Amino acid sequence: MAGNPAPSFQVPRLSPKAAPQPGLLSHFYSNDVSAPRAARNSSPSLQPPAASAPTVAWPLTYPVFPEGGVEALIYHHKMKSMVSGEMYCWTYISKGLARVGQKEIVFTIRRRASEGQSDISITPFQWMKMVYSAARDGQRVDEFQRTEFHSPSFLDRSDFKWVVYCRAQSIDNVLASYFPNEWLQAIPLIDSEAEVAKRYGLMRTLGHLGTQERWFPYPPWIDRDRHPCITMANMAGTMKDSLPLVIVRGISAVKKGAEIALYVPEESASSLKEALSQFEIQHVFALDSTLHKDADSSLLWSNTDTQPRAYGAGMSNACMNLGYFAFCPCQKDNELKMIEDGYIFMISNSTWATFRKAIEQSTSSGITLSSGLRFTLQFEKSRPGQSIDPSSTLPTEAEPPPVASSPAASGFTKYTPKNPTPEHQKPTHVHCNHIALLDNNITNAADVGKLTNFIKLIENVVDIAVPKTAPPGVVGGGKLVIEADVGGPDRDDLLGREWFKMSFSPPSLSALPMDQIYTEVSRVPKPDIEPRRRFALAFNVWGFQGPWS
Numbered sequence: 001m002a003g004n005p006a007p008s009f010q011v012p013r014l015s016p017k018a019a020p021q022p023g024l025l026s027h028f029y030s031n032d033v034s035a036p037r038a039a040r041n042s043s044p045s046l047q048p049p050a051a052s053a054p055t056v057a058w059p060l061t062y063p064v065f066p067e068g069g070v071e072a073l074i075y076h077h078k079m080k081s082m083v084s085g086e087m088y089c090w091t092y093i094s095k096g097l098a099r100v101g102q103k104e105i106v107f108t109i110r111r112r113a114s115e116g117q118s119d120i121s122i123t124p125f126q127w128m129k130m131v132y133s134a135a136r137d138g139q140r141v142d143e144f145q146r147t148e149f150h151s152p153s154f155l156d157r158s159d160f161k162w163v164v165y166c167r168a169q170s171i172d173n174v175l176a177s178y179f180p181n182e183w184l185q186a187i188p189l190i191d192s193e194a195e196v197a198k199r200y201g202l203m204r205t206l207g208h209l210g211t212q213e214r215w216f217p218y219p220p221w222i223d224r225d226r227h228p229c230i231t232m233a234n235m236a237g238t239m240k241d242s243l244p245l246v247i248v249r250g251i252s253a254v255k256k257g258a259e260i261a262l263y264v265p266e267e268s269a270s271s272l273k274e275a276l277s278q279f280e281i282q283h284v285f286a287l288d289s290t291l292h293k294d295a296d297s298s299l300l301w302s303n304t305d306t307q308p309r310a311y312g313a314g315m316s317n318a319c320m321n322l323g324y325f326a327f328c329p330c331q332k333d334n335e336l337k338m339i340e341d342g343y344i345f346m347i348s349n350s351t352w353a354t355f356r357k358a359i360e361q362s363t364s365s366g367i368t369l370s371s372g373l374r375f376t377l378q379f380e381k382s383r384p385g386q387s388i389d390p391s392s393t394l395p396t397e398a399e400p401p402p403v404a405s406s407p408a409a410s411g412f413t414k415y416t417p418k419n420p421t422p423e424h425q426k427p428t429h430v431h432c433n434h435i436a437l438l439d440n441n442i443t444n445a446a447d448v449g450k451l452t453n454f455i456k457l458i459e460n461v462v463d464i465a466v467p468k469t470a471p472p473g474v475v476g477g478g479k480l481v482i483e484a485d486v487g488g489p490d491r492d493d494l495l496g497r498e499w500f501k502m503s504f505s506p507p508s509l510s511a512l513p514m515d516q517i518y519t520e521v522s523r524v525p526k527p528d529i530e531p532r533r534r535f536a537l538a539f540n541v542w543g544f545q546g547p548w549s
Helices: 123-136 191-200 202-213 266-276 349-361 445-465 507-511 514-522
Strands: 060-065 070-081 085-095 104-110 145-148 160-167 183-190 252-256 259-265 285-288 297-300 309-312 324-328 335-339 342-346 365-368 374-380 413-415 430-437 478-486 499-505 533-541
Touching (some): 070 123, 104 123, 349 365, 445 514, 499 514
Parallel strands (some): 104 183, 324 342
Antiparallel strands (some): 145 160, 365 374, 430 533, 478 499, 478 533
């Protein structure tokens, strides 16, 4: 709110409940994985602080990472939901991430009835430090991107598996002057919700999260005791099982009365063009849709719905967000069909050729159908905004890597051993096809030996964990990629540094015992090499014969 005086800050006194938990998070994953713990079933109600509790002068600040100039402002306040009623919350606002070109991060945590004002969780501070460390190394996050992680106790739950960086929205009873110009709202997803989001689109999950509290587009607060808003059981029978979605960051599809519009931000145009080039004219081209900035409502779907369903802010549906939009060519006539939470454009090849050309040239286009519906493809100019100017001594901004992907075709060094094992001697169930060094080569002989031993231990884990024969239905094998980031002077900083991640393709490789592999690899001792090194191990599983790039 313009004109408000700058708040004064104090360092909070953390309660014993907020004592640090060593090893809670690594760079993106914990080194300790346990079975999910059932969420508490209590439904906390609004309670004032206990009479004996000391008065706290809000807001407070906490020195998240003093060396980097990162701190967090914490504010205790009320919020009100149509479902949960009034509640107390803590809102944590980072300050200093912009120094490394990263939008600030905001956590809002619902306070339990059993907690006092001073029972401040330190998890948001740890997460802010992790985001700072990643951004300092060139890995930044933006709207509707996510971090996948494994932790036995993230915000007192073992089944939070994603943190989604959602578009900022106003927080009740917190002065606008406390917020930075740009920020992202951190929203954790439970494992079942994350699985739905990964397979069927993020908005399908966020929409049900919003419906759970009747809050559009999604509640900004984190309820640590809530039940899953959606599960894979609710997705049985969805047509999206036969409609693989292409994810192009920033694209939104909306319904405005009789118009169906596909919006493409200027910064997404080249990615859309590249994605389209992978599809022949006769192939279905289905796009995931994220939340449009003007959306006031959104379509929903689960297999319990007997008719189309939506939710929104009040009674308005002037700009209804869609969960996806698909072009289905080779049709005799042009027709727009609402199916589940999106639209499919049944389109003739000649009309599709026109829109393909428009996408390739980044030009807007539209067509009015005989039904009276109209489809428009709209390329949007970037909105003016305040740019972030990171220090010239910090890494230049780079696009964050996808959460699960194979090594890029360029930008890494493929390591080839001098005496490779002959193909006929390699195990048939799994073997390391190649090692990709994702930064500089290693020259020190001692470091080479330590890293080689580390890689061999990982290979042993995979060799033991992967079944000797492929399960029924898994034909053609696949690729398993394990990436690791080890070494360096800050190698013991579990919060900001050492991490690894795994990915696999095709989807049939979900038959692998991924939890076992992850747990065992996380227990492999890290090499104490001095230079920081990132590398990827690409494993051939069950006789894969396809391309590796």
